[in-house]
């Protein structure tokens with residue numbers, strides 16, 4: 001579903017990702033862990049086309065994703081269209097929920113399916129209600145985001161991402177901005193989605209219990225490299241690298 005082929009990402013002369021190769025199979029759930037600043041979020045932002053690769057290629061569903069027609073230094077109109085088309089396949093949930101504050105909860109979830117996918121309002125609303133039910137907010141369709149807790153807002157953001165029927169769901173530290181008592185509710189919803197659907201999931205998190213429950217594979221990053229990767233039991237119980245052991249003992 002996803003393949004990074006010798007991807008280099010530099011900001012100025014700071015090399016954040018250095019010839020990174022990695023892949024994600026369809027339906028696979030992968031968690032990226034590692035110290036702050038090691039390049040995990042940059043991987044998600046590259047996939048979401050919020051950043052561009054410096055060198056190398058990213059393939060999504062077999063198509064090159066990062067070498068955009070018309071050159072990659074300037075955003076020409078053709079590129080904007082290309083980017084929009086590609087972004088539709090990928091849903092991303094951020095640390096900050098970024099809901100539309102002036103729209104009701106259901107409208108937040110139906111806006112993109114109506115305007116981007118071209119669904120009728122009725123179709124989008126029906127699907128939106130199903131998704132809000134899935135995240136435990138069926139009774140909040142007519143509320144405004146400001147009337148919800150942070151955890152509830154994040155669950156709306158998850159429903160909104162799923163409403164676009166993405167091939168891949170990217171989760172970027174989605175519980176980091178929440179009060180501690182709201183974290184479990186959001187993780188429970190994500191655990192349900194991960195275990196009851198076949199969506200491909202790439203997740204950056206400091207929640208090691210969650211990583212262990214949902215991941216097929218955990219990848220430990222350090223300085224833009226994959227230090228080691230494996231099934232959660234292996235990586236958490238018997239890490240090979242001292243650096244991984246140190247990191248895990250600091251966060252667990």
Ligand code: ADP
Nearest residue numbers: 011016034035036037038039040041042043204
């Ligand atoms: P992580 O998610 O592992 O904490 P990030 O991918 O956010 O790491 O960041 C990796 C490195 O890239 C950090 O040193 C960060 O400062 C740098 N970085 C990220 N985005 C930018 C940017 N837009 N401009 C300059 N440096 C950036």
